[in-house]
Amino acid sequence: MQFRLMFQRLFNEKLAFVSMIFLLLLLFLSLFASWIVPFDPNKQDLTKVMLPPDGTYWFGTDELGRDVFSRVLMGAQAAIQAGVVAILIPLFVGVPLGIISGYLGGIIDDIFMRIVDAILSFPAILLALGITGALGVSLWNAMIAIGIIFTPQFARLARGQTLQVRREPYVEAAKISGAGPLWIMMKHILPNILSPIIVQASFSFSLAILVEASLSFLGMGAQSPQVSWGGMLHQAYSMIFVNPYMMLFPGLAILISVLAGNFFGDGLRVAIDPKMKRS
Amino acid sequence: MRGPNEPVLEVKNLCSYIPTSRGVIKPVNNISFSIGAGEIVALVGESGSGKSVTALSIMGLNSPSIKYEKDSVISFKGENLLKMKKRQMKKIRGNEISMIFQDPMSSLNPLHPIGKQIAEPIQLHQGVSYQKAKEIVVNLLAKVGIPDPENRLNDYPHQLSGGMRQRIMIAMALACNPSLLIADEPTTALDVTIQAQILNVMRDLQKDTGISILIITHDLGVVAEMADRVLVMYCGEIVEEGDVYSLFKNPQHPYTKGLLASVPKLRGASEKLLHTIPGAVPNPLELPKGCNFSGRCSYATEKCLTEAPNLVETGKDRRAACWHIVDLQTEEVTVHA
Amino acid sequence: MPEPLISIKDVKKHYPIGSGLFSKKGKWLKAVDGISLDVHRGETVGLVGESGCGKSTLGRMVVGLLEPTSGEVVFEGNSLLSKGRNKRDLGKKIQMVFQDPYSSLNPRMNVANIIAEPLVLHKIGTSSERKKRVDELLEKVGLTSAHGSRYPEEFSGGQRQRIGIARALALNPSLIVCDEPVSALDVSIQAQILNLLKEIQEDMGLSYIFIAHGLQAVKHISDRIVVMYLGKVMEISETDQLFEQPLHPYTEALISAVPEPDPTVRNRERILLSGDLPNPANPPLGCRFSTRCPLADERCRLEEPPLEQVSEGRWVACFYHG
Secondary structure: OHHHHHHHHHHHOHHHHHHHHHHHHHHHHHHHHHHHOOOOOOOOOOOOOOOOOOOOOOOOEOOOOOEHHHHHHHHHHHHHHHHHHHHHHHHHHHHHHHHHHHHHOHHHHHHHHHHHHHHHOOOHHHHHHHHHHHHOOOHHHHHHHHHHHHHHHHHHHHHHHHHHHOOOHHHHHHHHOOOOHHHHHHHHHHHHHHHHHHHHHHHHHHHHHHHHHHHHHOOOOOOOOOOOHHHHHHHHHOOOOOOOHHHHHHHHHHHHHHHHHHHHHHHHHHHHOHHHOOO | OOOOOOEEEEEEEEEEEEEEOOEEEEEEEEEEEEEEOOOEEEEEOOOOOOHHHHHHHHHOOOOOOOEEOOOOEEEEOOEEHHHOOHHHHHHHEOOOEEEEOOOHHHHOOOOOOHHHHHHHHHHHHHOOOHHHHHHHHHHHHHHOOOOOHHHHOOOOHHHOOHHHHHHHHHHHHHOOOOOEEEEEOOOOOOOHHHHHHHHHHHHHHHHHHOOEEEEEEOOHHHHHHHOOEEEEEEOOEEEEEEEHHHHHHOOOOHHHHHHHHOOOOOOOOOOOOOOOOOOOOOOOOOOOOOOOOHHHOOOOOHHHHHOOOOOEEEEOOEEEOOOOHHHHHOOOOOOOO | OOOOOEEEEEEEEEEEOOOOOOOOOOOEEEEEEEEEEEEOOOOEEEEEOOOOOOHHHHHHHHHOOOOOOEEEEEEOOEEOOOOOHHHHHHHHOEEEEOOOOOOOOOOOOOHHHHHHHHHHHOOOOOHHHHHHHHHHHHHHOOOOHHHHHOOHHHOOHHHHHHHHHHHHHOOOOOEEEEEOOOOOOOHHHHHHHHHHHHHHHHHHOOEEEEEEOOHHHHHHHOOEEEEEEOOEEEEEEEHHHHHHOOOOHHHHHHHHHOOOOOHHHOOOOOOOOOOOOOOOOOOOOOOOOOOOOOOOOHHHHHOOOOOEEEEOOEEEOOOOOO
8 A cells, every 4th residue: 555655766866765775884883793793892912003904894993992983873872862762752742742732732732732832942952951960960961962852843843744644534434433533643643644754754864863863963962982973973082183083983873864854854755745846 | 610620729649648746647648629719718727727827828828837748739820839848939929829716816926006017018128118007907807897997096906806906907907909718717716696707708809809819717617607518537638629519518528518518507497417437537646447437338339448439520610439330319408318 | 284203493602702801791793593393203304504513513413512502402292392201212213414424424443343332331232232233233234243343544534434324223213413424525426425315214213404505415315495594494395395496585595506407408597696605603683584685665674574374384484485
């Protein structure tokens, strides 16, 4: 049925398809990073500091003699975790709130949407800093902060979509058949608003990787010894004139992952609704 | 009755196709017809019959994904519209051939008052001043039955009812005295009493200006009220053609016949069950091998399943594409349940 | 006269309009303004009128999608307006067939689940019994059980409307409100659906409220017809009588406006109404039809004619009826 067709269309979007393969690879790497890495990413070897890339150390080494390639691989773990947690929170909190708000309307809608407005009125990175500041600095808290920041967007999206769908005759038909609000929201509204939400989720995923990197760069995310791309960048920042490779590889990792997430989201959007092509 | 002696528009072997990943769709498959000066021709058919694609082909407004076979000709005043450059086509569109649509709101700009919208093309095409154009507009609005036209000039489209908007569309279409008006389901979105008004306006205007009209509709009632000549389309082909009186009295193609019989009658006692055409229009990608209607036709024989009939002359001003025309003529008009 | 299946008693539906911050209060759009109607068992009543006449609003109040502002709907002796369990059980008996066969079926559910949904919601039968019932219903509307596993997008408009009818039949209703069930369909398919509705009625003995703007379909299927205009009833009559001898000038104009598929009568005398339908938010004083009525005089413009019985089963709201 529709999903097969959607996948076919996605396959036709070459860039999106390649991005999807890359993201799957990234997921695989992050899951099995600890077994794949050629060297212990935290093992220091002060005899081999700041080597340029060669056959042994593919991405070179850092100022403590740690293998950059292994560290980039381990960093994928933090990035993927951030991405996943940061979309799970809005999916499981924001989307239901949006649907309830949109379907029931009235005072509930007013209250929910004013809260959403309030959260949205802060710049995202400031809010993330504030939340991590309050919760304490760790990768886990940074991810929660990112999730909280994304929640209002998902709630708004879900609400907007719900407002369109709830007037559809099939919803009325369900009411006549004896369906209550919960049934209608679960069986009729959710499945019909899911597509744009999935698209939004893939964009948010790449944004979350970016925000996680920013927070870690600022020292508000992953803490040593946990490896993250943002942290690596921060570390490399002070060495930029000594060993630019240290900056290059985590930077590229962030860039490619974020681009892949965005291309995939774009392709998904076209696959779901071909009419929206290249707007 | 005006005969098709001096055609304003002549369509010859019009054949359009859309290549898709699952095969070629032919929205219009080799149709030929002409529209005489001052004639009202109706193009009838159900959804997917190709009637709208035909109209848009004439206007040059089809989406670029629709391609035409090489020998397709739409000849207007001796020129093939399909071969025309975009710029030339723009001059003809709205000026010599104009079109009105089912939904007038989509062709009116919501941000400008209607007076300005009608006056602009007049200024452009006729090179007159705004004042002069405004006079022409007031005249036009009065002609299409809009009360108090001077004061309507400054109204915006949303302030008008559906019927009024369709009148405006007609006024705009007539602004440059075109010789052909294409009306695509002009009254389908309107209420019955308003539909009657609009049809009346169109009829009167035709008499006054002598314009030719191609009216596209699925409503056989509208056809019977308006048309001089009728073209019945099914699956991209013309299956029957004839002057309106003889076609309604004696439909020759089983499809036309079935269509006429399936409309509930307004006069006399109600029938218990309506005549129906069984099944549905075939998928354009899986058209039958022989006659496109064979799968739904109660007259179909072996020949119909394997060989497609051509549209042939069947009488004075009559054409039909069916292997069994002769058999049908011997029967009464209202037979077969 | 046996007790009617459903009695609509002076039902009104008024919507507040212009409830914004700066607009005047107390303006109401009277979508349905006091309508009474009985529908008997096995009967089909047609509701006809142009846009804004309130026919769909009335239909929606009957199936419970809208709450009337005032008035009462009594179904099999029980008021539909009382809340709670009782209402849900009564509601089972009143179903609806929608106009748009495309948007009235959830695109993410397969046909079997769509038809079984009312049974699931009312906890009727085990899952295998429901499956059997779905197959029965599919067959009844001219489809096969193999269609059950497919999704709505795979069907044509006519087939979808059949699925919608099967869903409406699932709970064995005694009344189905058909809201323009054929107006979105092709001509050759309309006849199929009208015939199907008639066959089902004969088979199951249920009643229809058939809403349409097209007079032909209504005439074909209805026993009685209610002609509405701007939220009010203009005329009620047995079908054939209404078409033979319309009493209200609006009915007459409506019938005469229908284009007939017969070119030999194209030059017939026709009543062409002048002007537009008035805005329902601002209906004319007096008789609502007075602004377009060829017979209207001073009295019609000031005083509203009551709906009066003129003969057995025939009601008209006009001072000068035919």
